[in-house]
Amino acid sequence: MGSLRQRLQMVFGIQFTPRSLMPVFALLMAIFAVSGCDDQPQVALEQPAVAVNVLRADAHAVPIGGLYPGRAMGSKEVQIRARVEGILLRRTYTEGQAVKAGQLLFQIDSAPFQVALNRSKAQLAQANAGLSAAARRWERAGELIKTNAISRRERDDAESDLNFAKAAVQLAEAEVEAAQINLDYTQVRAPIAGMTSREQLSEGSLVGPGNSLLTEITQLDPILVNVSLPDKLMLSIRRMIERGEVEFAEGKREVEIILGPDDTYPYLGHVDFTESAIDKMTGTVQLRATVPNPDSSLLPGQFLRVRLHGLVSLRSIVVPARAIMQSAQGVYVYRVDKDNRAEIVNVTLGLESEEGVIIESGLNVGDLVVVDGVSRVQAGTLLAPTEIVAEGSAEALAVEGKAQ
Numbered sequence: 001m002g003s004l005r006q007r008l009q010m011v012f013g014i015q016f017t018p019r020s021l022m023p024v025f026a027l028l029m030a031i032f033a034v035s036g037c038d039d040q041p042q043v044a045l046e047q048p049a050v051a052v053n054v055l056r057a058d059a060h061a062v063p064i065g066g067l068y069p070g071r072a073m074g075s076k077e078v079q080i081r082a083r084v085e086g087i088l089l090r091r092t093y094t095e096g097q098a099v100k101a102g103q104l105l106f107q108i109d110s111a112p113f114q115v116a117l118n119r120s121k122a123q124l125a126q127a128n129a130g131l132s133a134a135a136r137r138w139e140r141a142g143e144l145i146k147t148n149a150i151s152r153r154e155r156d157d158a159e160s161d162l163n164f165a166k167a168a169v170q171l172a173e174a175e176v177e178a179a180q181i182n183l184d185y186t187q188v189r190a191p192i193a194g195m196t197s198r199e200q201l202s203e204g205s206l207v208g209p210g211n212s213l214l215t216e217i218t219q220l221d222p223i224l225v226n227v228s229l230p231d232k233l234m235l236s237i238r239r240m241i242e243r244g245e246v247e248f249a250e251g252k253r254e255v256e257i258i259l260g261p262d263d264t265y266p267y268l269g270h271v272d273f274t275e276s277a278i279d280k281m282t283g284t285v286q287l288r289a290t291v292p293n294p295d296s297s298l299l300p301g302q303f304l305r306v307r308l309h310g311l312v313s314l315r316s317i318v319v320p321a322r323a324i325m326q327s328a329q330g331v332y333v334y335r336v337d338k339d340n341r342a343e344i345v346n347v348t349l350g351l352e353s354e355e356g357v358i359i360e361s362g363l364n365v366g367d368l369v370v371v372d373g374v375s376r377v378q379a380g381t382l383l384a385p386t387e388i389v390a391e392g393s394a395e396a397l398a399v400e401g402k403a404q
Contacts, residue, residue: 049384053372054336055323056387057363059315064237064246066352067258070227070306072298074218075290076192080105083185084113085208088201095198098296099190099217106188106214108207113186117179124172127165134158134165194219195296218300223293225269227255227306228284236351237311246313255289257298258305267292268309313351317363320356323371324349333363334370334377342370342381 082088086108093105141158144150190196194217201207201214240246257265269291278285289306291298298304323333324347331349334342347362363369368385370377377383 047382049340049382050373050376051384051386052370052374052377053388054368054383054385055319055371057317057319057359057365057367057369059317059365062313062316062318062353062355062358063309064311064313064351064358065307065309065354067305067307068227068229070225070255070257070289070304072291072300072302072304073224073226074194074220074300075222075224076194076217076219077300078192078194078217078219080188080190080214080217081212082106082108082188082207082214083212084108084182085206086110086112086186088203088205088207088214090203091199093196095196095215098195099193101190101193103190104187105190105196108186108188110183110186113179113183117176117183120172120175120179124169124176127168127172131162131165131169134162138162188214190217192217192219220296220298220300221293222290223298223300225255225257225289225291225298225304225306227287227289227308228279228282229287231278231283231285233351234278234285240313244314246311248310248312254309255287255291256307256309257291258307265291265298271308313353313358316350316353317359317365318353318356319359319363319369320371323369323374324357325374334374334379335363336368336370336383336385340383340385342377342379342383344379 089107089109091106093099093103099105137158138161141150141155145152145155197216197218199215201211205211207214237246241248253271255269255271257267257269259265269289271287271289273288275286319333325332325334330346332344332346335345337343345362345367348360350358350360352358368387370383370385371388
């Protein structure tokens with residue numbers, strides 16, 4: 001205490017008594033305490049910067065993708081039915097196997113129809129004989145009328161008989177044709193090539209108009225895929241097309257079939273039909289794509305995932321889906337400010353694309369967006385950013401061109 005008092009007297013030039021020294025000592029302790037509190041923020045500023053990968057926002061043409069549910073169906077589905085009544089004698093194809101167009105599938109008992117054809121042919125022969133007799137009478141009447149050997153009435157009767165005979169021949173010919181058609185119907189043939197289903201009626205069954213379904217044939221190559229798009233998405237795409245923000249690449253309204261996580265169907269399909277109305281039951285708009293299926297690997301009724309190709313969003317800012325965060329306040333991303341600190345930016349999401357998600361509002365061209373290391377970042381975090389190049393951007397395409 002004596003040495004401290006001497007030092008204070010030397011510094012301030014004042015004589016201190018032990019009692020007067022106590023307030024000075026308390027003041028010095030308070031100053032030291034305040035200095036210690038002021039040092040605490042200095043410790044927080046010394047935290048190391050968080051290393052993150054960032055992407056520079058760039059506006060460019062972006063292919064719009066997204067996965068949508070689809071279901072396969074045969075390009076042609078035909079019910080094979082019996083067109084005449086009779087006993088089903090035999091089936092000539094293997095159930096579930098492919099058949100060719102015109103191939104014999106079923107044989108119905110043809111005996112009654114063969115008899116009907118023979119009867120019709122006999123009636124035709126009889127009608128032809130009557131026509132020959134009427135023609136001869138008409139020729140004689142024509143000669144006799146010149147010499148007034150017969151009356152004009154007799155001549156008219158001969159002409160009428162000739163016309164009746166001609167009509168009888170035409171009727172008989174039609175009966176022969178109908179009998180031949182019915183006879184041909186006893187051989188049930190495939191109208192198209194495709195895969196057969198199981199037979200509905202076995203041999204020995206009586207088939208006819210009231211019991212006619214025999215089997216079904218489905219054409220698998222090509223196969224049709226019905227794609228369901230949400231009505232809001234479809235309406236949004238149409239509005240964007242009208243505003244010139246989205247367009248279809250020339251001749252590329254194609255679809256890609258996704259069978260599994262790492263399994264993509266090798267053939268692309270082509271969209272050939274878009275439904276003009278919204279399905280009231282599902283709230284979706286149906287697209288139909290025709291897809292080559294030479295090895296029959298896609299089957300009718302199969303559920304698929306479909307990615308659209310050819311739809312391009314013009315001058316859009318896209319960020320990877322992993323960079324997008326969500327909270328109770330909405331959807332946001334982390335942007336790097338001028339001091340290399342993270343700041344929260346609320347964004348409005350647009351359509352999904354093959355590169356990520358289109359940002360409709362919230363970001364500007366040139367902004368640096370944190371894409372990797374987002375889980376270690378908070379608002380105000382000091383960052384050590386490393387800029388990466390997005391796939392599909394102008395820089396990436398330039399680098400790819402140089403590499404080639």
